[in-house]
Amino acid sequence: MSSTKTPILAASNFIRQIIERDIEQGTYATRRWAGSPGDAAYQAAGLPDPAKIRTRFPPEPNGYLHIGHAKSICLNFGLARDYDGVCHMRFDDTNPEKEEQEYVDSITDAVQWLGFGWEAFGTSHLYYASNYFDFMYRAAEALIQSGHAYVDQQTAEEMRANRGTLTEAGKDSPWRNRPAEESLALFREMRDGKHADGSLILRAKIDMAAPNINLRDPAIYRIKRATHHNTGDKWCIYPMYTFAHPIEDALEQITHSICTLEFEDQRPFYDWLLERLVEAALLAQPLPKQYEFARLNLTYVVLSKRKLIELVENHHVSGWDDPRLPTLAGARRRGYTAEGFRLFAERIGVSKADSWIEYTILEDCMREVLNISAERRIAVLDPIKLVINNYPENQSEDCFAPNHPLKPELGKRVVPLTRELWIEREDFEETPPKGYFRLTPGGLVRLRYGYVVKCTGFETDADGKITVVHCEYLPDTKSGTPGSDSIKVKGNIHWVSVNHAYAAEVRLYDRLFKEAHPGAGDSNYLDDINPNSVKTIIAQLELSLKEAHAEDRFQFERHGYFVADRKDSVAGRPVFNRTVTLRDAWQK
RNA sequence: UGGGGAGUCGCCAAGUUGGUUAAGGCACUGGGUUUUGAUCCCAGCAUCCGAAGGUUCGAGUCCUUCCUCCCCAGCCA
Numbered sequence: 001m002s003s004t005k006t007p008i009l010a011a012s013n014f015i016r017q018i019i020e021r022d023i024e025q026g027t028y029a030t031r032r033w034a035g036s037p038g039d040a041a042y043q044a045a046g047l048p049d050p051a052k053i054r055t056r057f058p059p060e061p062n063g064y065l066h067i068g069h070a071k072s073i074c075l076n077f078g079l080a081r082d083y084d085g086v087c088h089m090r091f092d093d094t095n096p097e098k099e100e101q102e103y104v105d106s107i108t109d110a111v112q113w114l115g116f117g118w119e120a121f122g123t124s125h126l127y128y129a130s131n132y133f134d135f136m137y138r139a140a141e142a143l144i145q146s147g148h149a150y151v152d153q154q155t156a157e158e159m160r161a162n163r164g165t166l167t168e169a170g171k172d173s174p175w176r177n178r179p180a181e182e183s184l185a186l187f188r189e190m191r192d193g194k195h196a197d198g199s200l201i202l203r204a205k206i207d208m209a210a211p212n213i214n215l216r217d218p219a220i221y222r223i224k225r226a227t228h229h230n231t232g233d234k235w236c237i238y239p240m241y242t243f244a245h246p247i248e249d250a251l252e253q254i255t256h257s258i259c260t261l262e263f264e265d266q267r268p269f270y271d272w273l274l275e276r277l278v279e280a281a282l283l284a285q286p287l288p289k290q291y292e293f294a295r296l297n298l299t300y301v302v303l304s305k306r307k308l309i310e311l312v313e314n315h316h317v318s319g320w321d322d323p324r325l326p327t328l329a330g331a332r333r334r335g336y337t338a339e340g341f342r343l344f345a346e347r348i349g350v351s352k353a354d355s356w357i358e359y360t361i362l363e364d365c366m367r368e369v370l371n372i373s374a375e376r377r378i379a380v381l382d383p384i385k386l387v388i389n390n391y392p393e394n395q396s397e398d399c400f401a402p403n404h405p406l407k408p409e410l411g412k413r414v415v416p417l418t419r420e421l422w423i424e425r426e427d428f429e430e431t432p433p434k435g436y437f438r439l440t441p442g443g444l445v446r447l448r449y450g451y452v453v454k455c456t457g458f459e460t461d462a463d464g465k466i467t468v469v470h471c472e473y474l475p476d477t478k479s480g481t482p483g484s485d486s487i488k489v490k491g492n493i494h495w496v497s498v499n500h501a502y503a504a505e506v507r508l509y510d511r512l513f514k515e516a517h518p519g520a521g522d523s524n525y526l527d528d529i530n531p532n533s534v535k536t537i538i539a540q541l542e543l544s545l546k547e548a549h550a551e552d553r554f555q556f557e558r559h560g561y562f563v564a565d566r567k568d569s570v571a572g573r574p575v576f577n578r579t580v581t582l583r584d585a586w587q588k
Numbered sequence: 589u590g591g592g593g594a595g596u597c598g599c600c601a602a603g604u605u606g607g608u609u610a611a612g613g614c615a616c617u618g619g620g621u622u623u624u625g626a627u628c629c630c631a632g633c634a635u636c637c638g639a640a641g642g643u644u645c646g647a648g649u650c651c652u653u654c655c656u657c658c659c660c661a662g663c664c665a
Contacts, residue, residue, distance in 0.1 A: 011612075012602060021604095060665055095664065156663055163661055167590045170661085201663050211591040213661050222663040241665045265592050265660050292593085294658095299599090347613060349601050351594090354658055358599050361614055371627060406627075437625075446623060479623065492623050558624045586625040 010082060013350040015075070015291055019053055019083055019256060028053065028255045028286055037127060037251040039135060040284040050121050053085035053255045057111065058092045058129075058248070061103035061229070065110040067326045067341075067362070068296040068303045074345035075293070076258055077116040086120040088252055090127040094244045096228035104229070106320075110328040115338045129248050130230040135282075136239045136247055137191065140202055140221055142280040144183045149220065150176055151186040152203045159201075162208070163216055169209035170216045176205065190223050193236045197223045204243070206272065214265050215272075218242050246270045249288040250277070257288045260295040261352065267292075293350050299516040300359045301326045302525055316529060317512070321567070323577050324512040324533050334509060335553055335563030335579030337373075340366040359511065363580045370553060370561040370579065375403045378415065378448075378494050379556035379576075380540040381506060383422035386495065388453060390472040391419040396497070399449040400480060415542055417450050420498040422540040424558075427493040428469050430458065435586075437490040439469065445491035448557070452477040452487050494557050502546040505575045506539040506562070541576075548574040558582065 010016070022028060034046030055076040059069065080087035089111060093099045108126070118125040143149035152173045154162065164170030183202075190200050202221035210216050220243035225236045239247075246269075249257045257270075267290050277283040302308065303326060311317050317325055323334035331341075344365040348357050378401065396416045403410040428439040439445045439455050446452045453471040461467050477484050512533045519525025541556075548554070550566040552574075560581035564574040 017604075058665095062665085092665070098664080152663095159663080160661075165590085165661060169590090198663060203663095213591075215591095216661085219663050224663080240663075245665085261593070262659055263665090267592090294594085347600080349613090351601070353594055353601090355600060358614075361600075364614065367626090376624080405622090405624080435625090448623060450623095485623080489623090490625090492625090494624080555624085555626085558626075560626095582624075582626045584625070 010078070010346060011349055014352070015079065015256070015258060015293065015350060016082075018291060019079065022255065023052055023083065031253055031255070031286065033253055035123065037132065037253070039251065039282050040278075043253060044284065049253060051080075051084070051086045053080065053083050054088065054253055055080050055085065055256050055258060056088040056090050056249065056252065056254050058090045058245070059107055060092045060095070060098070061100065061107060062095075062098040063103060063305050064308070064320045064327045064329055065107055066303050066308065066328060067298060067301070067331065069110075070114060070328060070341045071296045071345050071348070071350075072258075072260075073111055073114055073116060074342055075350060077111075078342075078345070079256070079258075080120075085255075086125055087116070087118065088125040088127055088254070089118040090248060090252070091129065092241070092245065092248070093128055093130045093228070093230060094239050094241060095224075096226040096238060097224065099229050101229050106329065113328065113332060113338055114341060127248075127252060128230055129244055130228060132244075132248060132251055133231060133235055133239070135251060136244060137237075139247060139277055139280075139282055140187065140239070140243070141184060142282060143204065143220075143276060144180055144187060144202070146276065146280060147180055147205065148276050149183065149202055149204050150178060150180075151183040151190070151200050152176070152217075153200050156198065159219075163213065164208070166213070172208050173203070173217070176208075176217070187221070190221070190237050191235070193225075195223055197225055199223065202237075204269070204273070206269075212265055212268060214242070214269050218269060242266060242269055243273065246273050246288070246290075247277070249290075250274055250283045254288040255286075257290045259290060259292055261292045261354075262295075263290070264292045266290075292352065294352055294354050296348070297354070297356045298326065298359055298362065299356055300511045300513050300518070302513070302518050307519075307525060310526075311512075316526070323507070323509055323565075333563075333566055333577065335370075335561060335577055336362075336366050337369050337553070339373075340369040343369060356517075366580050367561070367583070370555065372406065374553045374555045374561055375410065376401070376405065376557050377545055377554045378496055378542045379506070379545070379559060379562070380422040380424055380494065380496050380501075381508070381537060381556075381559060382425040383496075383540045384425045384428065384466055385468045385498065386421045386423045386428075386453075387468060387470050388419050388421070388473050389456060389470055393419050395419065396499070399478075401449045413544060415449065416497050416500045417447070417495075418497040418499050421447070421495040422498055422501060423469070423493055423495045425466070427491075428455070428458070428466060430466070438493055439471075439491065443491075444474075444487070444489045445493055446477070446479075446489050447473075448492050448494045449479045450495070451475070451479075452489055496540045496542050498540075500543050501540040502543050503538050504541050504545065504573075505568075506537050506541075506578065507565075507576070508535040508537060508578045509533065510535075539576075545574065545576075546572060548576075550574070553579070555582070 031049040032046040033049035077087040162171040203217045321329035400412040451473040457470040459468040514530040515528040518528040548564040561579040562576045568575045
């Protein structure tokens with residue numbers, strides 16, 4: 001009947017095909033691994049690498065991870081898992097001005113929360129680009145000595161001007177052909193702090209007329225006096241991403257270096273650099289290869305770092321973990337599950353085509369996972385009182401509600417029925433629209449897990465707003481008793497005993513943006529913010545919910561999936577966040 | 589109007605070297621089950637693969653031309 005639908009089966013994609021081909025052809029079979037990252041000589045002394053492939057997830061610790069990163073994480077770690085390889089957790093921390101320890105902590109948390117780890121073949125594979133600064137420096141000197149790099153002293157403005165344009169070739173720097181010894185001496189002075197920030201820069205010497213702008217002598221090492229979160233003040237020069245990343249991959253014996261499309265133009269430099277370092281005997285073949293895939297675009301969401309920061313700093317949301325934010329920290333508070341994200345990642349696939357995934361796909365994945373895993377509970381979110389006039393006062397009767405309709409082994413729990421109950425305001429209509437089959441004057445409806453009742457009247461306040469609904473119950477119709485369904489009713493509404501309820505704070509979240517493409521065209525994405533993205537209410541919950549622990553997830557029957565907020569819940573007084581509603585085929 | 593990529597059903601996405609009727613998922617539409625208008629089950633859903641030509645017995649898969657979209661001119665990653 002149910003649960004066999006969720007198994008996550010990996011679909012074919014171009015990256016898997018490349019990996020399968022490489023494994024079949026033994027492309028990386030000769031690699032050796034000495035137990036940790038290192039240069040050619042070090043690795044050569046190692047054993048054949050037990051990992052069939054090595055991938056890596058290389059975030060810069062300068063922000064929080066979001067749903068887009070989840071795609072990359074699932075891809076890289078998932079590939080390693082599926083092909084007997086390992087995925088390195090690597091912080092690409094080459095720019096000390098932007099990076100902080102706080103971010104590395106939140107990132108490792110998020111990756112582990114998603115269900116992945118970096119312990120494999122007996123060791124941890126948590127690495128930092130900054131741990132390779134010594135090697136990078138060595139590689140830079142080797143490049144200078146082989147005539148493949150030089151120290152330029154043009155200003156940033158001059159460099160930009162001489163880079164040319166998309167259609168015009170650039171001009172050689174006047175310092176381009178200075179002797180290698182001179183560049184070497186200058187580079188060492190840069191390292192030794194003898195020059196001001198920005199006054200000198202190390203550039204690769206390739207071709208100022210290259211049609212690919214990234215090959216027009218790209219900057220590879222800059223002077224930047226900043227305290228690094230990891231290396232402190234040891235260095236005042238830092239490598240650029242362009243230079244550092246290929247080296248990081250090579251030192252770690254990465255086989256498949258998977259990144260997003262915008263790095264495609266960078267690949268020729270990636271290969272050029274590594275080949276030069278092989279010539280310098282610093283690295284050995286086979287070299288890692290870079291492959292690019294399309295980053296995730298999700299409707300009704302913004303994923304750009306700049307916009308996320310703006311939303312947080314300008315208090316459009318409560319913080320980086322606001323449940324409305326697409327950050328992993330936010331999604332977690334919202335109640336989204338790691339398994340749901342993994343399902344999502346497989347479901348959307350991997351390709352090179354720019355695409356926009358409909359947000360409902362993500363929600364569906366969460367529903368699919370939660371439907372199987374979440375126990376059911378009863379919650380009245382917008383209460384009005386229902387009085388059963390023919391039911392004795394001071395009487396209480398046990399009704400039995402299954403904890404999970406798909407898993408009878410989880411048993412049932414007792415919910416007490418009394419004369420006065422809370423029911424959902426929308427479950428009563430004085431003048432029902434066509435097709436409405438809940439409570440109406442004179443109509444019958446079943447109190448879920450209890451009796452069938454007949455509406456006998458209702459009360460309103462001065463504004464005509466319904467305050468109390470009256471009914472009478474039919475004694476022989478109690479759920480679970482013989483003949484209880486002799487009277488068929490289509491409507492089935494939930495309820496909570498007034499005397500046995502837990503009045504709790506519940507946050508009803510909706511999407512943060514009301515437009516599928518926030519800020520599309522000339523509009524400002526901030527103007528597309530949904531003013532009703534959260535509604536905080538006091539709901540009447542069945543008493544058992546009072547004991548819920550932070551991050552416990554439930555399906556509130558007929559409403560949706562909710563989670564006890566991991567931040568604001570207190571023992572004995574949990575607060576709930578709505579993760580996602582149930583599907584609703586009833587259009588009102 | 590330089591370079592690099594991408595265009596297969598509303599949204600994703602398979603489609604190995606050209607070979608019967610173009611996978612699958614989501615959405616949608618019918619029908620069934622159901623004490624959640626949920627779930628689940630069944631059925632339907634591209635004569636067509638950005639366009640136009642061409643090669644071939646045969647093309648989404650090869651060739652030509654064209655169109656559209658994305659990325660690149662940080663001492664960011």
